[in-house]
Amino acid sequence: MKIKTIAIMLVLVCAITSQAYGSDIESRLSALEEIIKQQGKTINDQQMVILELKEELQRSRKEEIARSEEKVVEVDRSQKATGLFGTSNLMNPNISLILDTFGYSSNLKESELRTRRIPGYTTEGITNRKGINLDSAELFFFAPVDPYFNLYATIPITEDGVELEEAYFVTTSLPYGLQLKGGKFKSGFGRINSQHPHAWDFADAPLSYRALMGGEGITDKGVQLTYLPTLPFYTLFGVELLQGDNLILFGPDARSGPHAFTAFAKASFDVSDNATILFGPSVISGSTKTDTIADNTDFRGRSTLYGFEATYKWKPSKAQSVTLQSEYLYRSQTGTLEDSASSSVDGLKRKQDGLYIQGVYQWERYRAGLRYDVLDLFKKDYMLSGNQSDFGSRPWRVSGMLEFKPTEFSRIRLQYNHDKSARNSRANNEVILQLTFGIGAHGAHPF
Amino acid sequence: MKRYLLVPLMLLLFVPPAFAKVNVVTTLPWIGSMAKEIGKDYIDVTTLIKSNQDPHFAEAKPSMILAARKADIFMYNGLDLEIGYLPRIIESSNNPKIQPGKRGNLDCSQFIEAIEKPSSVDRSMGDVHPLGNPHYHLSSKNILKVAEGISAALSGIDPGNTAYYNSNLQSFKDHLNEKLKQWTKKSLKGMKYVTNHKYFEYLARELGFQIIGYIEPKPGIPPSAGHIEELIEMMKKTKPEAILNTAYSGKKEADLLSMKTGVKVKVLPHDVGASDSARDWLTLMDTIIRTLE
Known part of the structure; x- marks a missing residue:
């Protein structure tokens, strides 16, 4: 009985609890359903928010671009821009000093060198001294003057004193590809003429320069106008009005006022990425009064010098390059030659020419070059009162050089010249050991 | 008959283009590439230094001077990297638009902070750049600044297309940010x-x-x-x-x-x-x- 009641009660309890349990599951399920519904709603809501945010982002981006349409992005560029030549040069111009010194040796005596002239061309001898020579310590100054002009000055200091070799302004703001240069400057005539001697590939000027315009070239007071048109290839046209101080070609007393005129054109193509040619004609003409043609004479008349230059440069890398360069010069002079001793006056017509051709090969920090100079190439007219004068064999010279450039700022060069420019006189065999150093501001290299 | 056809054909040659592109000249290839990134179809880019050349030792070739003559804007690396040829190119170009101080003269180094600026320097130390290390272009931080600078400069020259340059700048920035994620993982x-x-x-x-x-x-x-x-x-x-x-x-x-x-x-x-x-x-x-x- 007792067991029975216990069993029944157990069954009852079980039934009750199970029933309660059943109802509990149902309520939990519905609670879960509720939660899932809630979550679905949350997800929906969140998606809506995301979409809204997306839209807003796109809108603001569009707005940002639209806003920037009105306003250029502000970038501070006032303080840090460097000038044309580099660092600040407000208080001081760029200054550099180039020391050019050389040892000279020749088989000729010192006195023979002084009177070593080129018969038929010039009476000017060689000024180099045997032994150690100081060419000059050359000071360069350059800086912008204002937004319209740049200023340059070259002041070589020699043992004899200070010179003003060049001092000129260059305009920077002329329209139509024009540029004006004024002051004292190296003429744009020819190629070597416009380069500074320390930039030459050889220690001395070509024979044709020495014979036809003087070893110093044409550096004169005047104005130059150049025009660079926008053609498919490089061309530059220039004219100059010069005072006419060059002692070989013109002379300061030939006429009062400017009396020499120059015109030149240069053209250039890049044959390939690594090779460039540059060529062009030049002419300079003016009144002449000079005493350099023959001893104790004075020449008065007109001189015109024509030139044609050509340069080819191949430079596949900084470690290797080849430069071939040549200039042909032709000079025509008409006037009178007065003998100061006898006061006799004769008509003189000279039509003479000369050429140099040179090649330089560079590898790493070394350069080696060969040059050949010749005068009387096609023309050797020297007509004194209608009679051709004969000065002897054709003047020529051959030169070889080897140089080592430890850096851009130093150079050691050894050059040998076999010089037959004095015609039938003995050859002058020269050895030149040239040392060049530059300190100060970094000048730009011309092509 | 053929001659009559030639006349309009020849006239066509002389008709100016509908709108002129901005002529951009740059020294280094990366600057040209960044200019193209911002200017895209609205600019023409000429790069003077080839990628196989040492940018320290180029020469001012006449062709470069001619390119500078035709430039509306000239962009360069700066920090004296191009000191050996840049001054001559700019002065000899006879082009007033690209002279220093003008809108068309863009020294890209002005937008960045140079590192390794020596406190004292002389040439016994070799070819040290007194303004700091000039090879600043391999840096995303710097390139971003330069890109902004180029965009502003192009807008200055060609204000009508400011929106175009800005949106190109923006898409470059987006690309760069994506790339940065990859790069910083390494x-x-x-x-x-x-x-x-x-x-x-x-x-x-x-x-x-x-x-x-x-x-x-x-x-x-x-x-x-x-x-x-x-x-x-x-x-x-x-x-x-x-x-x-x-x-x-x-x-x-x-x-x-x-x-x-x-x-x-x-x-x-x-x-x-x-x-x-x-x-x-x-x-x-x-x-x-x-x-x-």
């Missing part, structure tokens, strides 16, 4: 390298690798035998990851060093176009970072 931190020239200093700072030695004893000065010996000793001790070299210089020395130490040489493009895969600034950086790993 762990170059603490890696040691030996290089030829001070080309990768900005990148080293950004990615955290170290440059522990240089083949050049001083910038621009070729190494002596003694310097190479010292370098070999140092490399044997420190065991750097690689010798980094650019395509244009110092192959001989790098190979010798590699032979003596067993450290491999990695040739990195230093500028856009210096390797086939470096087509623009982003792919240039991609190539460099891929090679560094």
Whole structure:
């Protein structure tokens, strides 16, 4: 009985609890359903928010671009821009000093060198001294003057004193590809003429320069106008009005006022990425009064010098390059030659020419070059009162050089010249050991 | 009959284009590439220095002067990197638009902060740049600033298309940000390298690798035998990851060093176009970072 009641009660309890349990599951399920519904709603809501945010982002981006349409992005560029030549040069111009010194040796005596002239061309001898020579310590100054002009000055200091070799302004703001240069400057005539001697590939000027315009070239007071048109290839046209101080070609007393005129054109193509040619004609003409043609004479008349230059440069890398360069010069002079001793006056017509051709090969920090100079190439007219004068064999010279450039700022060069420019006189065999150093501001290299 | 056809044809040749593109001239390839990134179809870009040339030692060729003559804007690296030819190109161009101080003269270095600015410098130290290391383009931080600068400069010249330049700038920034995620994943931190020239200093700072030695004893000065010996000793001790070299210089020395130490040489493009895969600034950086790993 007792067991029975216990069993029944157990069954009852079980039934009750199970029933309660059943109802509990149902309520939990519905609670879960509720939660899932809630979550679905949350997800929906969140998606809506995301979409809204997306839209807003796109809108603001569009707005940002639209806003920037009105306003250029502000970038501070006032303080840090460097000038044309580099660092600040407000208080001081760029200054550099180039020391050019050389040892000279020749088989000729010192006195023979002084009177070593080129018969038929010039009476000017060689000024180099045997032994150690100081060419000059050359000071360069350059800086912008204002937004319209740049200023340059070259002041070589020699043992004899200070010179003003060049001092000129260059305009920077002329329209139509024009540029004006004024002051004292190296003429744009020819190629070597416009380069500074320390930039030459050889220690001395070509024979044709020495014979036809003087070893110093044409550096004169005047104005130059150049025009660079926008053609498919490089061309530059220039004219100059010069005072006419060059002692070989013109002379300061030939006429009062400017009396020499120059015109030149240069053209250039890049044959390939690594090779460039540059060529062009030049002419300079003016009144002449000079005493350099023959001893104790004075020449008065007109001189015109024509030139044609050509340069080819191949430079596949900084470690290797080849430069071939040549200039042909032709000079025509008409006037009178007065003998100061006898006061006799004769008509003189000279039509003479000369050429140099040179090649330089560079590898790493070394350069080696060969040059050949010749005068009387096609023309050797020297007509004194209608009679051709004969000065002897054709003047020529051959030169070889080897140089080592430890850096851009130093150079050691050894050059040998076999010089037959004095015609039938003995050859002058020269050895030149040239040392060049530059300190100060970094000048730009011309092509 | 044919002649009548020729006349309108010839006239067509002289009709000016509907709208003129801005003529951009740049010195280095990466600047040209960045200008193109911002100016796209609205500009023409001429780059003067080729990617196989040493940017320190170019010459002012007449063709470069002519290009500068035609430029509406001239963009250059600055920090005196182009000091050997840039002043002559700009002055000889006879072009007032690109003179210093004008809108058309853009020194890209003005937008960045140069590193390694020497407090005192003379040339016994070699070709040290007194304004700081000029090879700042291998840095995303710097390139971003330069991109903004180029965009502002193009807008200054060509205000009508400001929105175009700005949206191109924005899409460049987006591309760069995506790329940055990839680049910063690579762990170059603490890696040691030996290089030829001070080309990768900005990148080293950004990615955290170290440059522990240089083949050049001083910038621009070729190494002596003694310097190479010292370098070999140092490399044997420190065991750097690689010798980094650019395509244009110092192959001989790098190979010798590699032979003596067993450290491999990695040739990195230093500028856009210096390797086939470096087509623009982003792919240039991609190539460099891929090679560094």
